[in-house]
Amino acid sequence: MVGSKSSFSWLKFIVLAIVLILFIVPFVLLLINSFKDNNAITSNPLSLPHHFSFSNYKTAFDEMGYLSAFMNTFIITTVSVLLISLCAAMTAHYFVRNNTKFNQITFLLMVASMIIPFQAIMIPLVKIYGSLGMLDSKWSLIYMYVGFGSSLAVFIYHGFVKSIPVELEEAAMIDGATRTQTFFRVVFPVLMPTTATISILNVLWIWNDFLLPSLILVNPEQHTLPLSTYSFYGTYTVDYGPLMAGLVLTILPIIIVYLFAQKYIIQGVMQGSIK
């Protein structure tokens, strides 16, 4: 009985391992082929590289404008994520502590807006911000991320602020702290785990986003990593080597972060889904 049970769990382990390999194999093939030349790739995409040459990487790095795209993506993601968390935490806190009819309705409006697909907004968005001359700037894009990202963030914060005892804040205010001081010294630190969850969800979204930046950032100098990957792919479809290297370069930063923060990222997704 015991024996059959353990062999059953071995079977499960092997099946899982095979499924996992199927999941991972596209990335492995990408990595292998990024070191090969075009001929070797097309004649046998499964063969290992004969010698390690980084020439594909050098070509991709230069042609993609990797450094500038990386910096743009980094700035846009970091600033947007920080702003969304800060703005949304303050708003959610205000809504919970001043539970007026007006605030309730505003909150409901934000929650309801989450059902609007981006496609229903993109055309008027481009028209409005185009006529204001605000396209082609990473700061406009960051502003839009705050607008699009705040609903979900306010919604998640709202649930957690409710669980903070109001006595904590009242005590601080009796000691003479203003509402702003109370928020930054008492409430925001307590909300840190929630902030981590929201930031992780937003990093995964903004770092990889394509459609919105492709509408806003026209000038190649402003391009983010997904945009420069896209245009690099469009001009390089004949030569697979640099293409593969370019794709590896694009996913490398986030994989490195994942190696160190894997536990927190998965926890963040778990927390974010439990409303």
Next chain:
Amino acid sequence: MITEKGVWNRLRSRLLFTGPTLFAFLTVMIVPFFYGIYLTFTNWDGISTTHTLVGFKNYGAVFKDTEFWKSFGLTLKYVLFTVILINVIAFLLAYVLTKGLKGQSFFRAGFFLPNLVGGIVLGFIWQFIFNNVVVYLGQKAAIPLLSASWLSDPDKAFWSLVIVTVWQYAGYMMVIYVAGLMGVPNDILEAASIDGANGWTKMRKMILPLMVPSFIVCIFLSLQRGFMVYDVNVALTQGGPFKSTELVSMHVYEKAFLARDYGLGQAEAFVLFLLVAGITLLQVYFSKKMEVDA
């Protein structure tokens, strides 16, 4: 309830705490949304500074645009298959990976991997896999089904899109199901075992009913992502061959930004919004009715 003394102080903290968020929310979501509804009644071409009101003409054109309905039908079929496959696979993975198996957090991390990478990159990786790797294997092993690229056949290109989407999101939904399964109380399962319930009975009578909230979240998320997919579509098939895999989001994009028919494009986007909102609200409404307490 926290309130400051004096109207001015109250207004100042309201502006400080809610001003930036609400201003961005209103100007980025709400104003464009209503302005978009207005645009559906105009003939704006994207360039000229003037446009005239044309009444319901655009909506009439939406109903006559057979390509829109073709791509909408295709999107429905795509959503149906991806939602079912993503959730079945994700649930099975989550179920096996909450049994205390050796290395289960390693497995979870591995299955989650595709979600770190954007749709554009995933689409390009799989384009390479379908065009080169699969064809190479098919020719070596003499399997006719795999010897020509799936992406050049309208029907198989659709299934390629489904495969990539399922691969992309199964790990994400698995994480949500794992969270749900860890919340199923162990004592009631043990009590059921003592009462003689077998694995399948426990699954059907206890685990599945208790997991309804997780199913609501995952089905909602996969429905929404399915209807809105754009980047994987663009990178993997470019809507081809012969527009056979052009999903509705890509169709709206092309109508507006490439064919420069903004009024019609926006009308189609708005029809899409109504249909998607209807379907997701119905889903949440009906599945909320199935919720039970442990």
